[in-house]
Every structure is written in C-alpha cells, then in structure tokens.
Amino acid sequence: MENSKIKEKFGDFYIADETTYKMGIDIRITNIISERFKDKIVLETCTGAGFSTIPLAGSAKHVYTVEIVNAHQEQSIKNISKANLSDNVTFIPGDVMDAKLLSSLPEINSAFLDPDWADSDLNHSYRFINSNTKPPADILLKTIFQLTNNIAIILPPFIDKSEFTDLPLHELQRIYLGNEPVLYCLYFGELAKIFGETDLRINI
Numbered sequence: 001m002e003n004s005k006i007k008e009k010f011g012d013f014y015i016a017d018e019t020t021y022k023m024g025i026d027i028r029i030t031n032i033i034s035e036r037f038k039d040k041i042v043l044e045t046c047t048g049a050g051f052s053t054i055p056l057a058g059s060a061k062h063v064y065t066v067e068i069v070n071a072h073q074e075q076s077i078k079n080i081s082k083a084n085l086s087d088n089v090t091f092i093p094g095d096v097m098d099a100k101l102l103s104s105l106p107e108i109n110s111a112f113l114d115p116d117w118a119d120s121d122l123n124h125s126y127r128f129i130n131s132n133t134k135p136p137a138d139i140l141l142k143t144i145f146q147l148t149n150n151i152a153i154i155l156p157p158f159i160d161k162s163e164f165t166d167l168p169l170h171e172l173q174r175i176y177l178g179n180e181p182v183l184y185c186l187y188f189g190e191l192a193k194i195f196g197e198t199d200l201r202i203n204i
Contacts, residue, residue, distance in 0.1 A: 006021065010051045017049075024049060025052055026202075028177070029182070031055045033152060033185060034056045037056055038060070040060050040061060041110065042062070042064070045066050045096040045111070046068075048114075049075040050077075053079075057083075064092060064108060065090070065091060066092045066093075068093075097135045097143060109148055113151060113154065115135055149189035150191050151188045155185075155186065170192055171194055173185045173199070176199065
C-alpha cells in the first residue's frame, strides 16, 4: 500500500495491506463514532489493522479487540503501538463467535461491531438478515447482545432498511463522505442519542 494513501485515510503512516486498507473505516468517521464510547469498556470485533481500535482506545476506558486473522492482528499491534495506545488495548486472537472465547472475556459494558462486508465475488449481495458478512452480521449482533445492550454495528449503506424492523430500539445513522453514502451505523442502548434515523455528513 502507498504510505500517502494510508495516511490520508487513517491519519498516519500506519501498516496496512490491500485487504486491511479496504476494510478500514476513514478516521474522520471513526473519530466521531468513538466519542460515544467515552470511558466505556469496549469489546471490538474484527480488529483488522486497528484503524477503528485507535480512536476507540483514545476515548474508551479500555478496548478488548478480537481478530481471527493473525497477520491482521500483527498489523494492529504495531499500529496501536505507533499511536501510543498499547496500554489501553488488549488483543485477543480467535473467532469472536466462539462461545468459549466469549465466556472468557473480562466484563465489558459496550461493543463495536464491524464485520467484514467487503464484496468478494459476483454473487455477493448486501443484506443483514442471513448476512454473508464474516462473521454474519445478524448472528454477531444477536450473540453480542448476550454480553451488553450498548452496541454500535457498522453496515453497508446498500441494505434495505426494512431488514432492521424487528431489531430492538436503535438509532440508524446514515454516514456520508461529501455526498456519497458510505456506511450505516446502528446504535443500541446508551450509545443511541435518539431512537430513529439520523445523518452524519462529513465534508471532504
């Protein structure tokens, strides 16, 4: 990856490969989302190269972050160290859907979920119910609700919003970079500012 592109998207000359660069969320977005986690103890899923972990760790009391791909976790450890936030983060290797892993976690009071929804082939479709993300977004959300009601989950903006109808009360935030819709973020529990739809527009 070109260092200049990494710095532009994530704020510094961090380590990334093509996959973690594509998966990572722009720092202008994660900086705003992370403010809702101020002083909380956070479970983060799907660490990637740590580009969401860094702002979370700067705002939260502590972040426990789970990553199944060893190479990605190695990148994130180096990136969090570069950001001088290593004391605020505990790295957990493994599958966040593993019941044994979940039962061994310290007590948390919030969660940030960012399943890998990058499109991978011609048969890919963006959906929440029976999701084809890794891990499946709908099952991941249901699983983490067993640990905390205070959850933010990142989803693509192409999902039909009717798929969220049966979820617990939440704030559905549409996130734009300029005029381009780039993400949904669903907030539950204390992380929601209102129950309904909101817009976050970031000028570019």
